[in-house]
Amino acid sequence: MNAIFQSLQDQIRSAHALQLPLRIGGGGSKHFWVRPQGSQVLDMRLYTGVVDYQPSELVLTVRAGTSLSDIEHLLDQQGQMLGFEPPHFGPDATIGGTLACGLSGPRRASVGSARDFVLGVRILDGLGRDLSFGGRVIKNVAGFDVSRLMVGAWGTLGALMEVSLKVLPKPPFETTLEWAMTELEALESMNQWAGQPLPLSATSYQNGRLRVRLSGAEVAVRAAMCHLGGEVIPEGPAWWLQVREQRAAGFSAQRPLWRLSVRSNAPPLGFSGAVLTEWGGSLRWIASDHAPAQLQRAAQEAGGHALLFRGGDPFRPLGHPLDPVLMNINKNIKQVFDPNNILNQGLGV
Amino acid sequence: MSVSLTQAQVAAALSQWLPPGAVLTNPEDLRPFETDGLTAYRQLPWMVLLPQTEAQVQSILKYCCEHHIPVVARGSGTGLSGGALPHAQGVLLSMARFMGILDIDPLARTARVQPGVRNLAISEAVAPMGLYYAPDPSSQIACSIGGNVAENSGGVHCLKYGLTLHNVLKVRAVTMAGELIELGAQALDGPGYDLLALITGSEGLLAVITEVTVKLLPKPQRAQAILAAFDDIEKAGHAVAQIIAQGIIPAGLEMMDGPATRAAEAFVHASYPLEAEAVLICESDGTPEEVSDEMGRMKAILEASGAIEIRYSQDEAERLKFWAGRKAAFPAVGRLSPDYYCIDGTIPRRFLAPVLKRIYEMSREFGLEVANVFHAGDGNLHPLILFDAAKEGEFERTEAFAGKILELCVEVGGTITGEHGVGVEKINQMCVQFSPEELEVFRAVKAAFDPQGLLNPGKAIPTLHRCAEWGGMHVHHNQLPHPELPRF
Numbered sequence: 001m002n003a004i005f006q007s008l009q010d011q012i013r014s015a016h017a018l019q020l021p022l023r024i025g026g027g028g029s030k031h032f033w034v035r036p037q038g039s040q041v042l043d044m045r046l047y048t049g050v051v052d053y054q055p056s057e058l059v060l061t062v063r064a065g066t067s068l069s070d071i072e073h074l075l076d077q078q079g080q081m082l083g084f085e086p087p088h089f090g091p092d093a094t095i096g097g098t099l100a101c102g103l104s105g106p107r108r109a110s111v112g113s114a115r116d117f118v119l120g121v122r123i124l125d126g127l128g129r130d131l132s133f134g135g136r137v138i139k140n141v142a143g144f145d146v147s148r149l150m151v152g153a154w155g156t157l158g159a160l161m162e163v164s165l166k167v168l169p170k171p172p173f174e175t176t177l178e179w180a181m182t183e184l185e186a187l188e189s190m191n192q193w194a195g196q197p198l199p200l201s202a203t204s205y206q207n208g209r210l211r212v213r214l215s216g217a218e219v220a221v222r223a224a225m226c227h228l229g230g231e232v233i234p235e236g237p238a239w240w241l242q243v244r245e246q247r248a249a250g251f252s253a254q255r256p257l258w259r260l261s262v263r264s265n266a267p268p269l270g271f272s273g274a275v276l277t278e279w280g281g282s283l284r285w286i287a288s289d290h291a292p293a294q295l296q297r298a299a300q301e302a303g304g305h306a307l308l309f310r311g312g313d314p315f316r317p318l319g320h321p322l323d324p325v326l327m328n329i330n331k332n333i334k335q336v337f338d339p340n341n342i343l344n345q346g347l348g349v
Numbered sequence: 350m351s352v353s354l355t356q357a358q359v360a361a362a363l364s365q366w367l368p369p370g371a372v373l374t375n376p377e378d379l380r381p382f383e384t385d386g387l388t389a390y391r392q393l394p395w396m397v398l399l400p401q402t403e404a405q406v407q408s409i410l411k412y413c414c415e416h417h418i419p420v421v422a423r424g425s426g427t428g429l430s431g432g433a434l435p436h437a438q439g440v441l442l443s444m445a446r447f448m449g450i451l452d453i454d455p456l457a458r459t460a461r462v463q464p465g466v467r468n469l470a471i472s473e474a475v476a477p478m479g480l481y482y483a484p485d486p487s488s489q490i491a492c493s494i495g496g497n498v499a500e501n502s503g504g505v506h507c508l509k510y511g512l513t514l515h516n517v518l519k520v521r522a523v524t525m526a527g528e529l530i531e532l533g534a535q536a537l538d539g540p541g542y543d544l545l546a547l548i549t550g551s552e553g554l555l556a557v558i559t560e561v562t563v564k565l566l567p568k569p570q571r572a573q574a575i576l577a578a579f580d581d582i583e584k585a586g587h588a589v590a591q592i593i594a595q596g597i598i599p600a601g602l603e604m605m606d607g608p609a610t611r612a613a614e615a616f617v618h619a620s621y622p623l624e625a626e627a628v629l630i631c632e633s634d635g636t637p638e639e640v641s642d643e644m645g646r647m648k649a650i651l652e653a654s655g656a657i658e659i660r661y662s663q664d665e666a667e668r669l670k671f672w673a674g675r676k677a678a679f680p681a682v683g684r685l686s687p688d689y690y691c692i693d694g695t696i697p698r699r700f701l702a703p704v705l706k707r708i709y710e711m712s713r714e715f716g717l718e719v720a721n722v723f724h725a726g727d728g729n730l731h732p733l734i735l736f737d738a739a740k741e742g743e744f745e746r747t748e749a750f751a752g753k754i755l756e757l758c759v760e761v762g763g764t765i766t767g768e769h770g771v772g773v774e775k776i777n778q779m780c781v782q783f784s785p786e787e788l789e790v791f792r793a794v795k796a797a798f799d800p801q802g803l804l805n806p807g808k809a810i811p812t813l814h815r816c817a818e819w820g821g822m823h824v825h826h827n828q829l830p831h832p833e834l835p836r837f
């Protein structure tokens with residue numbers, strides 16, 4: 001077995017035996033939001049490299065410490081990409097950290113989320129057990145879908161060691177259109193267009209401007225452009241990168257940045273401090289000093305939930321309260337994988 | 350189960366929450382529930398319950414939990430792995446009366462439906478709005494959405510549009526203790542661990558699904574299909590790989606081998622080329638511009654891969670005709686033999702041809718004919734083994750052959766089930782695909798929802814004891830010592 005893998009496994013085993021907290025360390029690029037505690041670090045950056053990549057299978061298997069940039073570069077050479085267009089939030093982002101945080105970018109509403117693209121994982125759980133779930137094929141229903149359970153679990157159920165992902169061909173052609181609109185009109189448009197057979201691949205609304213990215217065969221994109229109207233903006237690629245990396249105006253506001261995940265056609269939520277709406281209306285970023293409970297209630301009434309993304313305590317990230325029955329199941333699940341609660345303390349349920 | 354309670358006592362207790370006629374105990378009433386789509390396994394349930402409301406489901410489960418009575422949920426009973434096979438001392442909870450489409454939100458493109466609603470009924474209900482529900486199992490006229498979620502079912506269009514998992518937003522369910530849970534949200538994600546992913550494909554082991562909110566997609570403006578024939582299975586396999594490698598994700602990419610093609614042709618007269626050793630059906634959908642573009646590119650690839658015949662569907666009728674044979678492949682093969690057994694392994698696409706050749710060899714070794722139908726785009730194989738149950742020992746030989754095919758799938762890095770689930774059928778092969786520790790995790794995950802193990806016991810997850818007794822070998826991490834060496 002790989003020596004690095006072995007030493008990481010030994011480290012977890014002894015932490016488990018001694019009941020010492022262990023923090024799983026990737027590139028640290030999400031520490032503004034989520035930052036595990038623990039005197040010892042399980043350094044995932046040591047465990048890197050491509051295990052298997054078969055472009056004609058649309059499947060990539062990598063070690064979790066591999067940097068997102070390296071992966072994107074590799075895929076790009078084959079005309080492929082990570083469909084969920086993950087944000088990096090820094091040069092050192094790893095694929096493991098990205099999946100542990102369950103982060104997806106602008107393309108999410110059209111093609112799916114980080115978890116949707118996960119086909120299989122190999123993990124070391126809180127007992128140091130070397131476990132594999134899912135696989136390297138597109139369809140697989142053997143056993144419970146533990147691999148997708150890992151996505152967004154913040155490493156509290158195990159250290160992701162290797163992940164298999166479905167990848168997508170890059171669209172041959174893309175363009176970005178813009179309209180001046182009110183928020184209400186923009187929400188209406190985003191939802192209506194998503195219900196038509198159009199090659200939408202991203203949407204954003206900010207400061208009275210709706211932007212839409214179209215991706216696909218050139219003929220199809222051009223036909224959609226004729227249908228939709230709007231104004232072509234040349235800085236499209238730069239704009240979607242800014243949205244993805246939260247470098248667009250408003251994201252650096254001094255006030256806490258909230259992420260409200262809601263029903264796509266929920267009416268404007270009415271908070272001041274709206275930063276940006278994306279994902280066809282499903283994701284609304286708000287910089288606000290409002291009481292957490294108020295934002296959470298509003299999100300819940302709009303069919304979703306709210307969490308504090310920037311400007312909170314990353315050692316104790318503020319999520320959305322869970323109902324007691326679900327909380328109980330979440331705790332039971334944690335028990336399965338990390339009974340001594342050594343992994344990423346402070347982030348668990 | 351509490352030994353003290355008789356069937357009559359339990360039936361009487363449960364009747365207090367249910368409308369008249371919703372508790373069945375007479376053997377003739379139980380008979381229709383004794384098997385699902387995997388008819389080789391039969392078991393009369395102790396009793397059948399037909400609740401209509403979530404509150405009734407809660408009361409039933411709470412009662413059964415308190416009295417340690419096993420419960421098996423059932424949708425339409427089309428499952429192909431015995432997932433809904435009844436428990437002799439348990440109640441069979443039929444969800445067939447949950448038939449309501451509760452809410453359709455055309456703007457948000459979602460539908461909230463009860464679990465007994467048939468898959469196709471959702472698409473039919475939203476068709477006037479230009480929408481549809483994408484996952485389309487071949488059983489879609491009959492199977493229920495609750496069953497689809499429980500099995501994470503796929504269809505011929507899932508390479509492009511995803512499985513059930515990718516098309517469900519939210520599930521309401523009742524735990525064995527009778528408690529209501531909501532997993533997922535009307536939004537694109539929910540708080541806490543992703544239990545929605547966990548319940549999808551959980552084969553009725555974690556909770557009883559009482560409501561499903563699905564995503565709807567806009568109906569493509571146009572769909573067109575190509576029928577391509579090959580004189581060699583290897584060339585067809587190569588064409589499949591090339592299409593994907595060239596950056597095309599066809600709406601459908603299906604393959605049938607020679608025997609399946611000839612059986613289908615004899616049954617539906619779709620004018621499939623009879624001399625072909627493999628037939629591919631490639632479908633493109635989208636805007637008219639997109640479709641013409643993609644069709645042109647696929648045609649070039651198919652020609653370069655050595656197709657002996659290529660036909661385009663000229664109109665909707667012809668497109669449906671191309672599909673008719675594929676969709677009727679199971680019954681078509683069924684006409685060739687008294688019985689057939691459908692297998693459901695998945696492999697990396699590049700092994701299509703070698704795996705098929707190995708299956709033919711095994712077919713000779715076992716002395717049983719086989720016809721192959723694939724969701725080629727996803728590498729999902731459905732070999733159909735022909736046998737005669739009336740002949741002494743033939744079913745046992747068929748099961749052994751099926752087991753070998755599944756083990757072959759695992760050996761090349763695939764899985765024992767792509768979409769039909771483990772159920773009772775593939776429970777032994779779980780010991781091949783997973784290590785004892787992994788199986789232990791599955792059991793613990795089940796216990797996280799159902800500590801007493803009363804929901805669908807004995808399905809999907811083998812006990813270690815069972816694995817030891819069966820003696821199957823676990824191939825660690827799907828890796829053999831020298832994966833680079835050819836094994837055929």
Ligand SMILES: Cc1cc2nc3c(=O)[nH]c(=O)nc-3n(C[C@H](O)[C@H](O)[C@H](O)COP(=O)(O)OP(=O)(O)OC[C@H]3O[C@@H](n4cnc5c(N)ncnc54)[C@H](O)[C@@H]3O)c2cc1C
Nearest residue numbers: 424425426427428432487493495496499502503553558768
């Ligand atoms: C001719 C034919 C073609 C098929 N084609 C395909 C195909 O193309 N793709 C595919 O994926 N499958 C296919 N199948 C298999 C089958 O149709 C699917 O697995 C389907 O999803 C089962 O749905 P059902 O309602 O019949 O479920 P059932 O058979 O009744 O139950 C299946 C499992 O789900 C559980 N379950 C059912 N309802 C609930 C509920 N409400 N809550 C919790 N658990 C529940 C049961 O306990 C059982 O374990 C086919 C079957 C046939 C007979």
